[in-house]
Amino acid sequence: MIRIGTRESQLAVWQASQVKNLLSEQGVEAELVYIKSEGDVDLKTPLYEMGVQGIFTRSLDIALLNNKIDMAVHSMKDVPTQLPEGIAQAAVLKRASWKDLLIYKGEHFTFDSELAAASCIIATSSIRRKAQWLNRYPHHTIENLRGNVNTRLRKLEESNWNGAIFAAAGLERIGLRPHNSMELDWMLPAPAQGAITVACRSNHEKLLEICNRFNDTDTALCTKIERDFLRALLGGCSTPISALATISNNRVVFNGNILSVDGKHKVELHKSLAVTEAIEAGKSFASELLANGGQEIADGIQKNNGR
Known part of the structure; x- marks a missing residue:
């Protein structure tokens, strides 16, 4: 057994x-x-x-x-x-959805323009989600939200927050994705999310x-690239680093970024290469990101973390 x-x-x-x-x-x-x-x-x-x-x-x-x-x-x-x-x-x-979701109160915030115009309180414990959200909506307030999926849904319902961010895969796997949710297609996920x-x-x-x-060999390859990218940069939940690798027509399409904790600064990377050349690509992607402005952000994060 x-x-x-x-x-x-x-x-x-x-x-x-x-x-x-x-x-x-x-x-x-x-x-x-x-x-x-x-x-x-x-x-x-x-x-x-x-x-x-x-x-x-x-x-x-x-x-x-x-x-x-x-x-x-x-x-x-x-x-x-x-x-x-x-x-x-x-x-x-095999990977499920890699996307993040915004679960919002009531029937509001179904359009990006509404979020941009409003002064919202959004909850998440993820520094990656926080940084990307503030980069897009710098006038919003972020509150901490911890606990398992069920606990976080309950806390959102009992709070005065306008919404909270969740991983789509987690909610969908246990049948808890509510109707008042929207996929954040613009938000890059944590490496290996889903x-x-x-x-x-x-x-x-x-x-x-x-x-x-x-x-699942495709998922194993994509998540290896993403995690190698993360490891070569800084490495964990305390760093606003995002990465997504997908496979299409025998090519790996990669998107990655690093942000300052306050979301004011962001450096992005977009790459495409053959699957046969991709096994060690995460490390080279990280080096390229650092060389093109990411190093300054990484140094700032390390300084703030007392390293």
Whole structure:
């Protein structure tokens, strides 16, 4: 019996259950093991003040290395770009929507012009979303919003905020996307947003081989490029870095950016190259972005973070 480690939130359990079903299709029996993460315990501190990367994965990593579970299932955007020694990426599932959503109060803000004209209070705990939002709507106010999907929806309903930003994939997976929502097509996602990844101990060769059977190679390549881009720049929830790689006609189309925390400064990159040339592209994309104005923003972020 394979033990699948998961956080206790509705979304995390849904994701782990998908992996359980995929294992069942391979004739492998599995059970879910629930583990509480630091990110689930502290629901007040903004994510970018909590030691950043690994806040939702550390407890599962420890359980994996201590042989309390055999695999862990994560939202891939939560996983540090450098895995702990002894842990390997076993599979990446086919990506769902990479987009962010604005859930707004009532029936308002269905058009960009309304948002631009209004003085709004928008909630998010993501420094990436905050920076991109303020870059587009500098006159708006951003409030912190923490908790799992259900908790954040409740807090939005009980607040005086005009809206809050969520990942589309998370809401859609558990059937909670409300009608009063709009896709933010202009907002670039966090690297690997919308993807689910499976981690195993690196010496568990049989399980790694089984998981590889349901690995989606296109999603694995795109998320590798995005995460390499993130790692080569700065690296975590405390940096307003966005990246999206997609594949069309055997070519990788890449869009990435870095913003100052206040959203006043932004440097973007748009690239296209053949799939066969793309495996190490994330690092070169990051170098190009830094050379074309991104370094100044990165230095400012590092200074503000006390590095």
